[in-house]
Amino acid sequence: MRNLNGIILCGGHSKRMGADKGLLKLGQHSFIEHLAQSMAPFCDKIFLCGSKPAYADLGLEVIADLVPDSGALGGLYSGLMHTSTNWNLVLSCDAPLVDAAIIKTLIESIDPQQKVVHAITEKDAHPLIGCYHKDCAEGFKKAIDSGNLKLQPAVQKCKPKRVEFHPPQAKKLLNINTPEDYQELLKLYS
Template identity: 35%
Template sequence: MSQSKENIAVYILCGGKSTRMQEEKGLVDFQGKPFIQWILEAIFPLSSNITLVTKNKAYQKFGFPLISDLQDDKGPVGGIYTALAHSDTQTNLILSCDIPKITTNVLSELITQAKNCKNSICFLTDGLHDYPLIGCYSKSLLPVFAEAVLESRLKLCPLVNEQNPMKLFVYQKNQSALTNINSKAELHSLT
């Protein structure tokens, strides 16, 4: 087993309200499989330590542990707080459940860079948009996220940018892996 596979915990945030999609995003079908299945298949070569952050029991069928948010309705900041509080590892890969085109290669590069940098957060960017929900977070950030939840500072990008993150640029040939799908219209335009 590779060093990465042993030393990284993966948390997929599945607890969103899915308001624009109007159904549970992680369970939405794309090319014959739910979003979450595509993501799990991309992760599995890199880590088997996978936890789904959700209270929706429909995710049990994927065979990974489910944990509920420690604080309800705190969005991704609350999801990351829950993941870091649960984790026993220093490096934690945090992913949203709406990125069905994510690839093992892109995630492998992210993990490698995160383990080799001194920053407590390393996430992907295409140069135009940041993707903090495709990122690695140090367990040491638990107090930062706990305080943010307590104070209801729930905007993720400003919070992570305060932590001097490393932003890993994804070149154009791999940028489709970053596509997050939030609505039926976006799903229908996905190829």
């Protein structure tokens, strides 16, 4: 399936990590570069939602949040407002192990009757590993305008289709949020 753009969300403050998560290295490449490589076979265009100056060096279009300080929901809203395609693959920069097999499964799970499809595991929902229809932007903007910046409730209002991933694929959905998470990742995949 083409006619799909890719959105990598990388505008967070990375407070728990203490460094920009999207630019952390796994092997020779940054987390963002790993995700962009996995997305490339499926997406017409890939862009970054996050306006840090270092992102300009990655060779991808960078867009700033339309509503500053609105968290992941604001980044998602900004990406959906910027994109030209109805369906969009959305990945958070702190999930660098998401691979082509996971992406393919999500894309193949798109249901025209629904507006969101995202990954879950036995333990966790992963709303920032999924596909979003551009129509979701309006509801996300309403949530932001009302001060409700929590991602999960806004996504739930879109009545998402959830695709469950089991081991070993489930391990590829890990979010790397702390220095300890990062060190574990490096041990596992070095």
